[in-house]
Amino acid sequence: MKKKYNFNYSPKTKPFPHQVEAIEYITSRVSIPLFDEQGLGKTKIVIEALCNNMEQGIIDGALIICKKLNFCVFLSSIDFA
Numbered sequence: 001m002k003k004k005y006n007f008n009y010s011p012k013t014k015p016f017p018h019q020v021e022a023i024e025y026i027t028s029r030v031s032i033p034l035f036d037e038q039g040l041g042k043t044k045i046v047i048e049a050l051c052n053n054m055e056q057g058i059i060d061g062a063l064i065i066c067k068k069l070n071f072c073v074f075l076s077s078i079d080f081a
Helices: 017-027 042-055 068-077
Strands: none
Touching: 017 042, 042 068
16 A cells, blocks of 8 residues: 655745756756756755645655765755645
């Protein structure tokens, strides 16, 4: 039996203009590479784009593959209801 989680899809922080542009671009595409420089908020961009797609029913979930160090950043950026 598939377990569903409820998420609060609203962002914890307001994105910067370059992040808004990237979120909108990613949300409207099937796949895309993200080559932003360190510190520009790639994690936030990806999480918000995924949440937008989940909220709209485009996807049911996502598999995140990242370094162990980044995993804590992902967990702290998502509200599990």
